[in-house]
Amino acid sequence: xxxxxxxxxxxxxxxxxxxxxxxxxxxxxxxxxxxxxxxxxxxxxxxxxxxxxxxxxxxxxxxxxxxxxxxxxxxxxxxxxxxxxxxxxxxxxxxxxxxxxxxxxxxxxxxxxxxxxxxxxxxxxxxxxxxxxxxxxxxxxxxxxxxxxxxxxxxxxxxxxxxxxxxxxxxxxxxxxxxxxxxxxxxxxxxxxxxxxxxxxxxxxxxxxxxxxxxxxxxxxxxxx
Ligand code: ADP
Ligand code: ADP
Numbered sequence: 261x262x263x264x265x266x267x268x269x270x271x272x273x274x275x276x277x278x279x280x281x282x283x284x285x286x287x288x289x290x291x292x293x294x295x296x297x298x299x300x301x302x303x304x305x306x307x308x309x310x311x312x313x314x315x316x317x318x319x320x321x322x323x324x325x326x327x328x329x330x331x332x333x334x335x336x337x338x339x340x341x342x343x344x345x346x347x348x349x350x351x352x353x354x355x356x357x358x359x360x361x362x363x364x365x366x367x368x369x370x371x372x373x374x375x376x377x378x379x380x381x382x383x384x385x386x387x388x389x390x391x392x393x394x395x396x397x398x399x400x401x402x403x404x405x406x407x408x409x410x411x412x413x414x415x416x417x418x419x420x421x422x423x424x425x426x427x428x429x430x431x432x433x434x435x436x437x438x439x440x441x442x443x444x445x446x447x448x449x450x451x452x453x454x455x456x457x458x459x460x461x462x463x464x465x466x467x468x469x470x471x472x473x474x475x476x477x478x479x480x481x482x483x484x485x
Pocket of ligand 1: 273274277279297298299300301302303304305306468
């Protein structure tokens with residue numbers, strides 16, 4: 261399982277900028293949890309520490325009951341951040357196929373097409389990122405993140421540039437996919453409505469330094485798939 265347990269997790273950046281107050285927080289396996297809070301409160305810092313991209317100042321993180329790197333080697337980690345970081349010289353399909361080969365997963369062309377369709381890019385599978393809009397690039401990055409079927413999926417404002425209508429479509433489709441696959445998902449967003457639409461649980465953080473001010477179960481009927 262890819263349960264994430266943070267104990268006393270804290271972060272102070274050089275220059276004594278305290279971003280995260282020591283916090284205890286468990287992300288349950290197979291659940292989708294939103295981290296919500298005002299801009300600059302420390303949400304991304306928490307996510308980057310879980311991803312192993314930032315060293316905590318204090319406390320510990322375990323994933324699946326052990327050191328993050330060991331669990332993630334087996335279960336797999338995908339990230340989709342606000343900056344989609346697609347390879348510019350590869351098409352949407354090519355970017356997804358590369359992610360699959362890096363994860364040593366075989367390419368199932370039908371499944372890749374399905375994901376591209378899911379994010380509304382059917383007509384753009386062979387298009388390079390430079391020819392796509394910002395929102396389309398973010399959607400391509402989402403398809404890429406899902407393609408490897410990661411045990412842990414970390415999302416940081418993944419829909420910032422996606423238009424409202426498309427966002428609602430994604431909000432309709434994505435929770436069912438995450439649930440069906442048993443993916444543990446953490447979504448960082450400043451949008452409470454996005455959090456409620458997409459997630460089973462919303463953790464609200466205070467203005468910086470981040471500490472937990474509310475932890476709410478979302479009870480919203482979701483489309484089954
Ligand atoms: P959020 O994701 O909630 O907008 P962040 O985690 O990105 O917040 O940032 C929290 C605080 O830490 C902000 O004041 C930000 O300027 C600061 N910060 C973020 N990254 C760094 C860094 N690498 N070095 C120094 N300060 C940082
Ligand atoms: P998508 O590909 O998902 O349609 P785009 O990257 O093409 O997203 O465009 C971003 C979306 O954000 C636009 O479709 C539009 O709805 C919205 N948008 C773009 N620019 C602005 C703006 N200046 N103010 C408000 N909304 C905007």
